[in-house]
Amino acid sequence: MERIEGSGASQLVQLIRAIGYNSDITLELATVTAPPPELKIKVDHMNVELEKDDLIVAQSLTKYTRKANVKSEGKTEVSSTSITQASVLVVSSGSGEITKFTSFGMSSANLTVQEAELEFTDELKKDDRVIVAGIHQGQTYLILDRAVMY
Template identity: 60%
Template sequence: MIRIEGSGASQLVQLIKELGHNIDVTIELGTVTAKPPELKIKIDNMNIELEKDDLIVAQSLTKHTRTVNLKNTGKTSIDASSVTKFLPDFLYAGQGSLTFKGAKIADSDLIAENTELEFTDELKEGDRVIVAGIHEGQTYIVLDRAVTY
């Protein structure tokens, strides 16, 4: 802490400047200039591009999987590519071919427990992002995409 001198008003101004100025975190806007895995982001009003080593990215902006429970009440629809998942005991033991187009099960529930859901919408070139600068601008956290209307 610095030594505060001068009149009462001057001391108050100096104290406010010392304690009220917080530069620990800065919030910036930027543009993705290279997609992952070689991620680069150009921060607005800065002359440099941040590279992947300077960035921490929120998981929601990456390609990742999550385990979820799904429930659909009534009017469940199953397509041909998913029939073996929902009807694992279905066997066809004849000759020739079997064509399955789909099934609509009206007034039925579909419950899928501990199902893996894959998110593939990772950052791409041109995306606008909200970035928080920490450690005096040495590290940046990519918080989310920035959208304007």
């Protein structure tokens, strides 16, 4: 690094410019031209499409499964009107009465589900606009998120 001259403030500004500038990472906008699994994108200023081997995709933009615990108190509505005859619930009491349920509904119920499995299916689609970061002098691109414009 060459010698920085000028006043103290000027030296500080020059130092920040010299150290703070990072040309190794560029942020760009791109368009998905082919959806996964054969993902391709076209970065706005480039004439070529980038293929899946050149891309790293944030998990939130893929189809994936996560485990979660779900809890709701007092505001949960659970209902079912499509229980089939094969899955009819039969409850018998000690007095010999038999009650059959073919559907049920509950309002304002408490609900707790332990170890639920959530499947996220909103993966990238053709023509989605995405925000990408170019790394390794533009040899690899990270797809960070969808770009939404209002």
